[in-house]
Amino acid sequence: MSRAAFDDLRQRLAEIQDLWKTAALLSWDQQVMMPSGGAAIRAEQLATVGRIAHTKFISADIGRLLEDLRGFGEHHDYDSFEASLIRVATRDWEKASKVPPDLRAEMSRSAALANPVWVAARRDNDFASFLPVLRKNLDLRKRYIDCFEVGDEPYDIVLDDYERGMKTAEVRRIFDYVKEHQSPLVKEVAEQTQVEKREKTFDIEAQKIFELEVVREFGFSSDSWRLDPTVHPFASGTGVTDIRITTRYFTDGLEGLFGTMHEFGHGLYEHQVDPSLERSPLARGTSLGLHESQSRMWENMVGRSLPFWRRFFPRAQELFGDALAGHDADSWYREVNAVEPSLIRVEADEATYNLHIILRFELEQAMLADEFPLEQLPEEWNRRMWEYLGIEVPNDTTGVLQDVHWSSGSIGYFPTYALGNLISAQIWERITAELPDLPSAIEAGDFAPLRDWLRENLHRHGRKFTPTETLERVVGTSQIDPEPYVRYLREKLAGIYGIAA
Numbered sequence: 280m281s282r283a284a285f286d287d288l289r290q291r292l293a294e295i296q297d298l299w300k301t302a303a304l305l306s307w308d309q310q311v312m313m314p315s316g317g318a319a320i321r322a323e324q325l326a327t328v329g330r331i332a333h334t335k336f337i338s339a340d341i342g343r344l345l346e347d348l349r350g351f352g353e354h355h356d357y358d359s360f361e362a363s364l365i366r367v368a369t370r371d372w373e374k375a376s377k378v379p380p381d382l383r384a385e386m387s388r389s390a391a392l393a394n395p396v397w398v399a400a401r402r403d404n405d406f407a408s409f410l411p412v413l414r415k416n417l418d419l420r421k422r423y424i425d426c427f428e429v430g431d432e433p434y435d436i437v438l439d440d441y442e443r444g445m446k447t448a449e450v451r452r453i454f455d456y457v458k459e460h461q462s463p464l465v466k467e468v469a470e471q472t473q474v475e476k477r478e479k480t481f482d483i484e485a486q487k488i489f490e491l492e493v494v495r496e497f498g499f500s501s502d503s504w505r506l507d508p509t510v511h512p513f514a515s516g517t518g519v520t521d522i523r524i525t526t527r528y529f530t531d532g533l534e535g536l537f538g539t540m541h542e543f544g545h546g547l548y549e550h551q552v553d554p555s556l557e558r559s560p561l562a563r564g565t566s567l568g569l570h571e572s573q574s575r576m577w578e579n580m581v582g583r584s585l586p587f588w589r590r591f592f593p594r595a596q597e598l599f600g601d602a603l604a605g606h607d608a609d610s611w612y613r614e615v616n617a618v619e620p621s622l623i624r625v626e627a628d629e630a631t632y633n634l635h636i637i638l639r640f641e642l643e644q645a646m647l648a649d650e651f652p653l654e655q656l657p658e659e660w661n662r663r664m665w666e667y668l669g670i671e672v673p674n675d676t677t678g679v680l681q682d683v684h685w686s687s688g689s690i691g692y693f694p695t696y697a698l699g700n701l702i703s704a705q706i707w708e709r710i711t712a713e714l715p716d717l718p719s720a721i722e723a724g725d726f727a728p729l730r731d732w733l734r735e736n737l738h739r740h741g742r743k744f745t746p747t748e749t750l751e752r753v754v755g756t757s758q759i760d761p762e763p764y765v766r767y768l769r770e771k772l773a774g775i776y777g778i779a780a
Contacts, residue, residue: 285351285361288344292368293558298332300517307515307523311507315395322391330384337376345369360555363743368560377426386419390687397686398510404676406657414653416688417646434644437691441567442698443746447644450694453761454637457697460765465630468618468772479602483528489598490526490539493591496724497543497577503550511683512538512625514545519554519562522546534626537578544577545570547730551738566746567692568759571699572706579629580707586722588612613775620668622677630768631668636697638663643690704764705754
């Protein structure tokens with residue numbers, strides 16, 4: 280098969296990627312800038328773009344090109360652009376072609392219509408108003424699953440959308456290990472330590488200044504990045520030089536800062552993809568587990584580290600003097616790493632965060648299996664919050680309505696947060712072994728060694744390789760191993776609280 284045929288495939292895929300990026304831009308605008316009255320027409324626009332992109336991709340012409348080019352790809356090096364594009368696009372086509380365009384469009388429309396309903400329901404503590412759109416999204420996901428030959432578990436189908444090749448049983452095995460080892464650690468710290476927090480007020484305008492200063496040292500630049508407020512933070516963009524991250528601000532703490540650093544990690548992954556992969560299915564992160572490893576790394580292993588706060592605490596004192604009175608960098612480091620079960624996932628400390636994810640993972644499987652009437656979802660949520668974290672949920676706003684994901688139909692997404700936590704520790708062990716001076720660099724405000732290491736070993740490859748192939752190239756094993764994360768947590772908390780390492 281000739282080079283001309285490959286160039287034809289590449290151009291067709293580039294146009295389809297343009298459409299999907301246009302949909303991403305429309306979605307970003309809906310959540311950040313669009314007036315609320317635009318929701319209905321935006322839903323139709325997203326449905327139209329989604330239907331056109333999906334129809335163009337699953338066309339028989341692209342199927343024939345991929346089949347005819349199989350040998351062409353095999354004659355190129357496995358790591359090459361040609362072989363990678365054909366390999367990845369073939370797998371994508373085989374899965375996407377099983378989904379009717381009308382169903383894909385309806386999923387896009389339903390998600391767009393559900394978002395403002397969720398925003399209002401969350402604001403008003405009104406689960407009943409959210410229930411109809413939640414039911415619609417869940418029914419659409421069930422129809423989506425029915426498009427495939429289901430193997431061991433239906434959840435495998437939606438999980439694969441976010442973590443290619445991962446099986447529900449493997450996630451369950453990993454999470455069982457986490458529960459076994461992390462829950463006792465949380466209890467041990469809670470029993471032996473107590474961090475007293477006095478009420479504080481952090482000026483929001485000062486927070487905006489501080490957060491921009493932090494992420495600019497990380498690598499944020501105004502020619503390629505945006506930072507905007509939204510209801511639920513996320514990262515998006517249209518290309519490697521158009522990265523859009525969002526945040527939210529709180530007057531009683533700096534949780535927004537950690538959210539901004541989290542989204543920066545996502546944005547950096549996309550920003551450091553090799554530009555030669557642009558306008559192809561390869562020009563993004565290989566999976567959400569790997570993506571979350573980057574956001575959690577910048578949020579926690581960098582942003583909650585002692586070197587970070589030795590770097591930035593003096594500036595924080597200048598901006599938030601009254602709130603930080605009586606603190607120095609070391610005592611503030613202890614406070615931002617306090618272990619305390621809490622209601623809100625995105626504000627949870629490192630030791631309890633994974634338990635929030637396990638709760639959602641189990642609920643999603645139960646919802647797909649119709650294990651309880653959907654009206655009882657708040658009660659099921661609240662029961663598990665008490666079981667796993669010992670917390671009574673006072674209302675649905677801080678309970679079942681807190682996350683945006685189910686409004687967009689993103690069932691199967693949540694497990695990748697915890698998988699990303701575990702992967703982040705595996706990668707961090709490799710980084711710190713190869714960059715022994717990294718703590719000193721962070722304290723000096725030099726984040727280039729970390730960015731460069733991540734670009735060379737992970738980011739630049741985009742989606743050329745499967746998640747397991749990518750992990751093996753980065754850390755030397757294809758398996759997600761929870762042990763390094765448990766070890767990282769125990770060593771960190773031992774240094775802070777004096778518990779046994």
